[in-house]
Amino acid sequence: MARIGVFICHCGENISATVDCPKVSEVAAKFPGVAFSTDYKYMCSDPGQSLVVNAIKEHKLTGIVVSACSPRMHEPTFRRACAEGGLNPYQCEMANIREHCSWVHEKGDKTDQKAIDIVRMMVEKVKRNNALLPIKVPVTKTALVIGGGVAGIQAALDIANAGHKVIMVERDPSIGGHMSQLSETFPTLDCSQCILTPRMVEVAQNPNIKLYTYAEIESVEGFVGNFNVKIRKKAKSVDETLCNGCGMCTTKCPNKKNPNEFELGMGNRPAIYVPFPQAVPNIPVIDKTQCTYYKNGKCKICEKVCQPKAIRFDQEDEIIEVAVGAIALCTGFDIKKTDFFPEYGYGKYKDIIDGLQFERLASASGPTSGEIRRPSDGQVPKKIVFVACAGSRDPAKGIEYCSKICCMYTAKHAILYKHKVHDGQAYIFYMDIRAAGKNYDEFTRRAIEEDQAQYIRGRVSRIYERDGKLIVVGADTLMNAQTVEIEADMVVLATAGVANKGAEELAQKLHVSYDQHKFFSEAHPKLKPVETNTAGIYLAGACQSPKDIPESVAAASGVAGKIACLFANSELTREPLIAMVDRQAPPMYSSCTGCFLCQPVCPYNAIEREEVKDRNGNLVRELAFINPGLCQGCGTCVAVCKSKSIDIEGYTNLQMYAEVDALLNS
Amino acid sequence: MSEFEPKIVAFVCNWCTYAGADLTGTSRIKYATNVRIVRFPCTGRIDYMLLTKAFASGADGIIVSGCHPNDCHYTSGNFHARRRWMVFKKLCDFMGIDTRRIVFSWVSAAEGVKWADIVNTTVEEVRKLGPYESYHKLSTQDILA
């Protein structure tokens, strides 16, 4: 006979404010099979857990139902308590009366009844729980870092320095990410390249790190500790083992008029190119869409001038398979381009640029060697307007969030502008100045007080051209919403930070969640900020939401710490909530009919054919067998099995039918 | 007589919709109390016979919800669920089971608001349809007779 214990948690007031906990406990005490029922202020606290442990011993309980928060919160806690009380940890179920009840309903009878129903349902389920043993799996102590921006670089270096192998996959020909495009960085104004380049070189030289650039993730299979990853190494048309980075090919390439991505179109590059001088690795790639040879079958000048004979026109994409134990997602972000804004001319005015383009203009290594000159005619702009929140915090544009970095970099831009154009005047249209961070407010004040940036609180409704000037029309909300018109020489839009290209596809390959804006989701907004919902996959940097450098680096070190913890063990224990095919002794009598409908629906190829032979070794029949090492417990095979011969622990047919039955037959 | 309160059962997957419903809670968004959630690892696990079981046990409406297409934690469970649902729906229509009472949807872990909306609209739709007396009577009468 089942002897179930029911433990109703008040969660301080979180549950008890809307659910009558003593009443629920009283009613639950009368459910068939319930031997003990009580309520308590904080079941997850030490005394709360002791209460559970003691009740199990004292009342000789065979299973427990903890009615409290979501199982996603405290199931592990109470499984441990269950084990401490001497039961199998899987004889525990959580009745979610907080997230699914007290927090979403008003106080009243209906809410109490719902809580009672949820408890009854879990009591019926737990009566049918099986004792299970955790599954042990080995851990491959190699980490995969996807994305080589500052976040990926930090994560890779930290993991490598902890003594583990790292594989880094970067989509572009060089690592560095957006930080390599920045001029100087807030709030200290240190040169971005100067602080980043040494770290990029460290990645290339660290013996624990294997770097694949111009590469992307093809597919990911497996689970925590045991992922199998296919990497597509795109053809660079250059043999990396031979190339010595002399640069002859890029200087001699006659096809030089291709838009330079690194300079955001404000300059040209040859068809064979290294994205920027400090690139790591310093190995060029041929842009097949632009190269004369690939287009017309003639030229091959790069091949002729290459002394080490490294040019390979026939090189093809290569698929590399690696085994890793953990994955760090560091694929960063992107920004909206000026063509996103109809009110600012859809990108048709050359002198309206975005923030990254301004970074390139201000950068000593940029297209103007660090002089602020407008793209249309190369003149130095004497009046410049910065538009903050271009697209951000604008539900009409589908971007309701704050992009977080723009207030700071716009202040930085105004400062840099003043340092370079002493007689120039900067105007900044803004909604609020958000400068929360160490030395951040001081920085924006510096822009206003020392560098005379004129802040105008209001939005810009329109920008158009008149007599070679850009007319910026906005409102000053601190001056009775008066219309302001500024005749500017140049305009910089601090465009919204958005998810990177391909983020959605990548998330789908890795089975991690993402939000409506395609930023990757963390497992818990407060307590698991660097974990994803998929065990063994972590995230750092701006792929999660717009972040500045200090935040991205902190998150990356957090990920490295998590991965080092994971790698501290040579074995992992995995939840034994997996499917199995009915087996009798002898297996001959299994109810499995051997139709193998289950095989094609299994996403993990976990279902094998087991041969049952007689004593002479003749095949008698074939049965499905589920490899417990591969099964991840989705249960799709259970639902397709025609003879109901497959069941899944934790969600068995008995449990689910009992739950449904209990729910409604009150 | 008090207003008819439909009984709704929701069969949801652990990774998207269950988490989405958790988010509704964390965000303190209020919705109708009529729904009872049954958690599955994946919508692919849902055996549609459970739906008829739920009707037989007194449900007036059912929600089945999992991850959006392509977002399944297990790659493809939601696609199998959708396919089997299409077949099952045809069968229901053939047999005369009222499929207006079954709502099939996708709610991701980030869609707390959507979850509340789906519950509220389902409750209202089913309220309009009235109690599923014909099914309830059918199953009990036949067994008790």
Ligand SMILES: Cc1cc2nc3c(=O)[nH]c(=O)nc-3n(C[C@H](O)[C@H](O)[C@H](O)COP(=O)(O)OP(=O)(O)OC[C@H]3O[C@@H](n4cnc5c(N)ncnc54)[C@H](O)[C@@H]3O)c2cc1C
């Ligand atoms: C105009 C501007 C000015 C800024 N100024 C400052 C400043 O002064 N101070 C400051 O602290 N912050 C500043 N920032 C913010 C800073 O750029 C970011 O915090 C930082 O770049 C985030 O680093 P990350 O590594 O997360 O992402 P990223 O820098 O975006 O790097 C991501 C990397 O991943 C790669 N990648 C993407 N997808 C894939 C894929 N599918 N497979 C493989 N690789 C992939 C990309 O090629 C890239 O190399 C500024 C941002 C902007 C737009």
